[in-house]
Amino acid sequence: MADTVKLTIDGKEVRARADMNLIDAAETAGIHIPNLCYLKGLKGSGACRLCLVEIEGLKSPMTACTTRVKEGMFVNTRTEKVQEIRKYVIDLILSMHPLDCMTCTKAGVCELQKYAYDFGIKESTFTRKKFGFPVDNKNPFINRDPDYCILCGRCVRVCKEQGTAVLDFHGRGVGSRVVTAEDKPLQEGGCTFCGSCVDACPVNALLEADRWRKGREWEYERYNSVCLSCGNACDTVVSVHDKDVAKVNAGADDGRARHYICAYGRFGFDFINADTRVMSPLKRIDGELKPISWDEEANQLG
């Protein structure tokens, strides 16, 4: 167990492990620091600047995702200065976003939507920017729509971290996007379709391919489950809509495995409704398998 330090966040005294960053430490105290590019378990990159907090004794605001906790630190997460920066960044991102919340599949869990709501930004005050990038939907698992992308880089980092490194940025600033090598579709770019990027994406840029109009996020019932496709038995969260499995997400509590389950676990749930699935006992009558009831089967065996 690492040492713990005592610090004050928004007037609340917080005890945190010494190797924690400010976002995680605040989270333990129930204080949410807004962020778009930070992903728990990965190193912070400090790109979105949404997690800027003011630390007493320091002149300029610091990013909470890259700052470690320190004994006696005095942190303010809601000062006027940093709230203005947050509004400004969300405003800028919204000026390049399709604003398609009516039919967007991620509505409800979209972090951009959440922050726009939190800060009360109805529409961007900046110039509208449209790109019309091609959508990559040539594979049965993952849809990539760069128009929705907010360039947070979570997918890029999560992909690199687990060793696949299929995705990377192309270009910089406005008009850049996340691509595979030589901008090939995913299936030709060496992707293993583990879908970690889908979990990491805060918006609708990366999405399970078959979820268009299959229920909204808030209609799902979520169940903690375990994937039994292999012996690893990864923890999963199964979202069910109308008694049909809508999606499977990685569901481990902590650590890097939190974001990782493989393609079998994430996308291999079609067999539940497959025609070839054996749902009742079968009996061979005249050389042909016929379904029989469970009672009949029990009698026969007994």
Added chain:
Amino acid sequence: MEKKKVVKVEEIKKAAEEKRCPVQKAAYYIEEFLKGPMCGRCFPCAFGSYEAGVRLRNIIEGSGKEEDIFALRRITEDMIVASLCKRGKDSAEFVHEWMETDAFKEHVEGRCPDIDCPAFIEYIIIPEKCTMCGLCKEVCKYNAVLGEKKVKYKTGYLPFEVRQKRCVKCGDCIDVCPTGAIIVTESRKKEGVKV
């Protein structure tokens, strides 16, 4: 592979200082900044400077509004606080410094006090100085100079004129005029040129 030479922020600043109009300076700087040293690692600078570029272009082209100045001020102020590195902060400061002058406001009202922005200036020929030699007419690629070349011992000529609709403000005619009859003035239209 040939490695591209990275232009330094200071060099761009120096080049930008050579422009006369503060808005031109800021616009040139942001344009070059986006082309070269902007790394795109943090949102406020990467998206903000692009937006600032759009707004500055609006102002230069004469379609600027009061809200453009307001947006620019907000962008630069927030960039100074929130940018990841010194480069972004310096860039915002450079634009912010020039925003202290009245030039931005004058542009929105339809004037360029330094007579530099093409949307707010006009080329005119002073009739008294014009000798009707026809050099400007020959050099003009856009056929914007109106008039008849003078033939000796004939009378009844009218001095040359610049057709404002065709003129692109390239400045070629000024270079060739032997008597210095062509000058640049503030545009007579008070409202900006419509785009």
